[in-house]
Amino acid sequence: MRLLGVGTCAAALAVGLLAAPAHAQDNSDAQALRGAGWALKDTGKDARFRGLAAVSRSTAWVAGTKGTVLRTVDGGRSWRDVSPPGAVAEGLELRDIEAFDARHAVALSIGEGAASRVLRTEDGGATWAETFRNPDPRAFYDCLTFFDPRHGLAVSDPVDGKFRILSTDDGGRNWAVLPRTGMPDALAGEAGFAASGQCLVSAGPRDVWLATGGGAAGRILHSPDRGRTWRVAESGIPAGDPAKGVFALAFRDRTTGLAVGGDYRTGEASPRAAAVSADAGRTWRPASTPPPAYRSGAAWLPHLRTAALAVGPTGTDVTTDAGRTWKPLAEGSFDTVDCASDGGCWAAGEKGRVGRLEGRW
Numbered sequence: 410m411r412l413l414g415v416g417t418c419a420a421a422l423a424v425g426l427l428a429a430p431a432h433a434q435d436n437s438d439a440q441a442l443r444g445a446g447w448a449l450k451d452t453g454k455d456a457r458f459r460g461l462a463a464v465s466r467s468t469a470w471v472a473g474t475k476g477t478v479l480r481t482v483d484g485g486r487s488w489r490d491v492s493p494p495g496a497v498a499e500g501l502e503l504r505d506i507e508a509f510d511a512r513h514a515v516a517l518s519i520g521e522g523a524a525s526r527v528l529r530t531e532d533g534g535a536t537w538a539e540t541f542r543n544p545d546p547r548a549f550y551d552c553l554t555f556f557d558p559r560h561g562l563a564v565s566d567p568v569d570g571k572f573r574i575l576s577t578d579d580g581g582r583n584w585a586v587l588p589r590t591g592m593p594d595a596l597a598g599e600a601g602f603a604a605s606g607q608c609l610v611s612a613g614p615r616d617v618w619l620a621t622g623g624g625a626a627g628r629i630l631h632s633p634d635r636g637r638t639w640r641v642a643e644s645g646i647p648a649g650d651p652a653k654g655v656f657a658l659a660f661r662d663r664t665t666g667l668a669v670g671g672d673y674r675t676g677e678a679s680p681r682a683a684a685v686s687a688d689a690g691r692t693w694r695p696a697s698t699p700p701p702a703y704r705s706g707a708a709w710l711p712h713l714r715t716a717a718l719a720v721g722p723t724g725t726d727v728t729t730d731a732g733r734t735w736k737p738l739a740e741g742s743f744d745t746v747d748c749a750s751d752g753g754c755w756a757a758g759e760k761g762r763v764g765r766l767e768g769r770w
Contacts, residue, residue: 438710438713438714438715438716438729439716439729441713441716441768442710442713442716442727442729442768443768444768445727445738445766445767445768446738446739446766446767446768447725447739447741447743447756447764447765447766447767448485448764448765448766448767449762449763449764450481450484450485450486450488450763450764450765452471452479452488452761452762452763453488453761454477454479454488454490454761455760455761456473456474456475456477456761457473457474457744457758457759457760458471458472458473458477458479458744458745458757458758458759458761458762458763459472459473459504459505459603459604459605459606459744459745459757459758460472460473460503460504460505460506460516460517460606460745460757461506461605461606461745461746461747461755461756461757462506462507462508462514462747463747463748463749463753463754463755464508464509464510464511464749464753465749465750465751465753466484466749466751466752466753466765467481467482467483467484467753468480468481468482468508468510468511469481469485469508469747469749469753469755469763469765470506470508470514470534471506471757471763472503472504472505472506472516473502473503473504473757474500474502474503475492475497475500476492476493476495476496476497476498476499476500476501476503476518477490477492477497477503478490478491478492478493478496478503478506478514478516478534479491479492480511480514480533480534482511484765485755485763485765489533489534491530491533491534491535492534493516493528493530493534493537494537495537495539496516496518496528496537501518501520501524501526502518502519502520502524502603503516503517503518504517504518504519504551504552504603504604504606505517505551505552505553505603505606506553506606507553507554507555507561507606509555509558509580511533512530512531512532512533513530513531513558513580514529514530514534515527515528515529515553515555515561515580515581516528516529516537517550517552517553517563517606519549519550519551519603520549521546521548521549522543522544522545522546522548523542523543523544524543525542525543525548525549525550525565526539526541526542526543527539527540527541527553527563527575527581527584528540529580529581529582538582540581540582540583540584541563541575541584543565545568547568547569548565548566548568548573549565549566549600550563550564550565550575551564551565551566551600551601551602551603551608551609552564552601552603552606552607552608552609553606553609554609554610554611554617555581555611556611556613556614556615556617556635557614558580559577559578559579559580560576560577560578560614560635561576561577561580561581562574562575562576562577562609562611562617562635562636563575563584563609564601564608564609564619566600566601567595567599567600569589570594570595571589571592571593571594571595572592572595572601572619572621572630573586573589574586574587574592574636575587576635576636587636587637588637591632591637591638591639592630592639593630593639593640593641595621595624596621596624596625596626596628597624597625598623598624598625598651599621599622599623599624599628600621600622600623600624600651601619601620601621601622602620602622602654602655602656602670602673602705604656604657604673604705604706604744604745605656605657605705605706605744605745605746606745607620607656607657607658607659607705607706607707607745608620608621608655608656608657608658610658610659610660611660612660612661612662612663612666613662613663615633615634615635616631616632616633616660616663616689617631617632617635617636618630618631618632618658618660618666618690619631619632619639620644620654620655620656620657620658620668620670621648621654621655622648622651622653622654622655622656622670623648623650623651623653623654624648624649624654625648625649626643626644626648626649627643627644627645627646627647627648627653627654627655627668627670628641628642628643628644628648628655629641629642629643629644629655629658629668629686629690629693630642631689631690631691633689640690640691642686642690642691642692642693643693644668644670644684644693645681645684645693645694645695646668646669646670646671646681646682646683646684646695647671647672647680647681650672652672652673652674652677653670653671653672653673653679654670655668655669655670655684656669656670656671656673656703656704656705656706657669657670657704657705657706657707657719657745658707659707659708659709659717660690660709661709661714661717663689664686664687664688664689665685665686665687665731666685666686666689666690667683667684667685667686667707667709667717667719667728667732668683668684668685668686668693668707669682669683669700669704669705669706669707669719669721670682670683670703670704670705671700671702671703671704671721672703673703673705673722675722677703679700679702679703679704680699681695681696681699682696682699682700682702682703682704683695683696683699683700683704683719683732683735684696684732685731685732685733696728696732696733696734696735697733697734698733698734698735698736699735700719700721700726700735701723701726701737702721702722702723702724703721703722703723704719704720704721704726705720705721705722705744705745706719706720706721706743706744706745706746706747706756707719707720707746708746708747708748708754709748710748710752710754711748711749711750711751711752712752713729714731715728715729715730715731716728716729717731717732718738718746718748718754718756718766719735719746720743720744720745720746720756720758721742721743721744722742722744722758722759723740723742724737724738724739724740724741724742725737725738725739725740725741725743725746725756726738741762741764742758742759742762743756743757743758743762743764744757744758744759745757745758748766753765753766754766
């Protein structure tokens with residue numbers, strides 16, 4: 410589902426964490442994050458970056474409008490424009506990028522029919538190969554995820570009443586549509602949101618989750634076998650409108666997950682905009698204190714068991730109790746957030762805005 414646009418590139422920002430919850434583990438994580446905030450990195454671009462891949466504290470990739478792809482290997486001090494020439498020429502909307510290191514990445518462009526494509530680089534973006542071009546005018550691909558450097562999936566909005574799953578087992582060189590027999594029927598109007606590259610996420614070697622909206626309920630589908638069979642659950646995040654539903658998922662492991670979303674229209678209320686699961690997505694319960702507005706991206710902080718971030722056009726929120734309660738961390742607009750295993754957390758959004766989380770944890 411194409412997401413309509415909804416802030417500013419400045420020098421640096423550091424906003425302290427508000428009071429921590431009272432639980433012992435929560436206090437530990439909250440203390441670790443005290444004083445954390447975003448340090449903005451000047452990209453020199455005005456593209457809107459909804460695709461983000463955090464490789465480490467030093468290396469990150471962003472992808473966005475006008476076919477733009479940037480890469481940094483020095484913590485954001487400098488950015489190299491590694492945009493695929495064909496994507497720039499056609500003005501493709503690159504809404505997701507998955508990177509395995511500083512040289513290997515796979516990017517997804519969105520849109521109806523042939524506008525949905527997969528591009529792959531093995532040399533840090535010096536050259537790109539188009540490895541998939543959607544031949545079906547009814548399909549619209551939204552998000553990518555990889556289980557490991559070889560196995561990955563992409564998801565399209567429903568075709569003939571079911572979400573369509575595209576699969577690769579060779580690092581994105583070749584792709585094939587999976588059989589639809591294990592996919593539940595979609596609701597009327599149901600689709601995925603191409604808002605942050607996080608409507609399809611994986612954890613471990615086989616588990617993958619799909620977030621939806623637009624239909625009567627905001628639903629989350631889980632597959633334990635790399636997309637061949639799926640079970641569906643209601644998230645409790647309101648939907649019932651093309652602008653409302655679950656926009657992003659984040660799983661710390663194969664059992665513990667977060668969902669965020671709401672109504673992306675400016676000024677519209679987004680009650681119950683977050684939910685949590687402790688059973689691999691079989692059931693979801695609403696956050697007791699959700700973020701105050703629509704959020705389009707989420708990520709767990711490495712090395713902190715109960716801490717995670719959620720971002721959106723009106724700011725960043727943090728949880729230190731595994732998603733039960735959220736508190737404001739920083740103002741400023743971001744669309745997506747991602748954290749690397751070494752603790753490097755990055756966020757990206759409109760007008761070339763990219764930040765790296767700075768703190769003492």
